[in-house]
Amino acid sequence: MKILVTGSKGFVGKNLIAELKNSGYEEIYEYDKDTPKEKLNDFTKKCDFVFHLAGVNRPEDPKDFMKGNYGFTLELLEKLKENQNKSPILLTSSIQAELDNPYGKSKKAGEDLLFQYAKGNNTEVFIYRLPNLFGKWSKPNYNTVVATFCYNIARDLEIKVNDPQVELTLCYIDDVLKEFKKALKNKPSKNGDYCFVPTTHKIKLGELADTIKSFKNSRNNLKIPNMENPLVKKLYSTYLSFLPENDFSYELKMNVDNRGSFTEILKTEERGQVSVNISKPGITKGNHWHHTKNEKFLVVSGKGVIRFRKIDEEKVIEYFVSEDKLEVIDIPPGYTHNIENLGDKDMVTIMWANELFDPENPDTYYLEV
CATH class of the missing domain: 3.40.50.720 (NAD(P)-binding Rossmann-like Domain)
Incomplete structure (x- = not known):
């Protein structure tokens, strides 16, 4: 044709x-x-x-x-x-x-x-x-007003x-x-x-403006828009297409100490948050448990072991993990747990938590595995 x-x-x-x-x-x-x-x-x-x-x-x-x-x-x-x-x-x-x-x-x-x-x-x-x-x-x-709002907001106009x-x-x-x-x-x-x-x-004009402004703010608060809303999903794609060519990237706040680092990547009100944890060789992190909060760990570089113990039992469960076999480990509530780097290089772990971190109610309790 x-x-x-x-x-x-x-x-x-x-x-x-x-x-x-x-x-x-x-x-x-x-x-x-x-x-x-x-x-x-x-x-x-x-x-x-x-x-x-x-x-x-x-x-x-x-x-x-x-x-x-x-x-x-x-x-x-x-x-x-x-x-x-x-x-x-x-x-x-x-x-x-x-x-x-x-x-x-x-x-x-x-x-x-x-x-x-x-x-x-x-x-x-x-x-x-x-x-x-x-x-x-x-x-x-x-x-369209959408194009104008996206262009201007992306450039602080x-x-x-x-x-x-x-x-x-x-x-x-x-x-x-x-x-x-x-x-x-x-x-x-x-x-x-x-x-x-x-x-x-x-959508009302004021809500449209606020929604597109929230896309701009998401780089600071790391909150991803609600993609279940089809209009929000389409607006977010449109907004990204208007980013200045020298502004596609943005820095994340790395929480660094002698053990490695912990960095939040993105957050959602409905489905929790994703972070990346870097552990130096020989370092063990964790040794805590949660009442309700649950997590998923995925080691993408290096090798290590994830240990679990029910808080009222002595039996320790071990899962050996490495970059050679990508597998997700569920972290259930009621188990104290830790992760140790067994390799000779930094171990990188992608972590998902089912809820945003709330400093007023962290639901995190120290206990050695």
């Missing part, structure tokens, strides 16, 4: 083309505002499907709304008709097509033009009135929240691509004359 994508360098276009290539489509005709005009004639002769994504969002002159959103649509349809090409056409419109403003009017004009073309030429058309889109490769101060109670309807780019691939196979989600992306999310 030969696919024409107008607006190929835009936010949706870049993501769509990448996904089409991932899906095995090889003949993709990319058309953008800097593409030579004669290419449009060539592409409209050959294409089997058209993703018409090109449009104008923020022109300097409001008159350019109609020129970009209606005028170019007319030019595209005339070329298809001239070349007797009845390829299905997918148009990205906007929920603002229902509003009485220059942008909305231009989008509605483009829709009406496409509907008329479909009737007159017996062509299948899919018109999507999209809400606020977000995701990687979107432009700050252009495509000011953001503007005029009314925190305003509710937004957001749609993630990957969900858009999933729906567009269905339309490509003539299986779009439809409601009357219009198509729609089934998965959207609602």
Whole structure:
């Protein structure tokens, strides 16, 4: 299948083309505002499907709304008709097509033009009135407030929240691509004359700002956002895509002494925390037990032994561990336990605890194994 994508360098276009290539489509005709005009004639002769994504969002002159959103649509349809090409056409419109403003009017004009073309030429058309889109490769101060918030917060720049109670309807780019691939196979989600992306999310503007700020703060408090929330998961991926290229890394606080070090890596309110423990040769750490807290130990470098003893018994249980055989050791409550480095190099252990450390209630009691 030969696919024409107008607006190929835009936010949706870049993501769509990448996904089409991932899906095995090889003949993709990319058309953008800097593409030579004669290419449009060539592409409209050959294409089997058209993703018409090109449009104008923020022109300097409001008159350019109609020129970009209606005028170019007319030019595209005339070329298809001239070349007797009845390829299905997918148009990205906007929920603002229902509003009485220059942008909305231009989008509605483009829709009406496409509907008329479909009737007159017996062509299948899919018109999507999209809400606020977000995701990687979107432009700050252009495509969406999500992009602007992510870009600015990642760089400690000011953001503007005029009314925190305003509710937004957001749609993630990957969900858009999933729906567009269905339309490509003539299986779009439809409601009357219009198509729609089934998965959207609602959030208030103030909550959106606070959520993205929490992503920034997670480097300090190490708290990973709640990935069970699908919107939070998608927003976090989007935020990371806006990190400055010189700011992908961040330092962790290492608690160092003569025995080695202990460093917290990440925390979650729901599923505890992950840390890394480094023990020097001959060092034993631990010798404590817990009422309820439980842990998992995984030695990834070096070799050692993990010992357990029920606090009211004398029997000692030993598990020998090393980098040669990665295995997780569960640390049950009610057993005092320790870990000793038996090798001649530092032993590195990844540790998970089922709850965040609470200095007011540490649930940790010293007792030699």
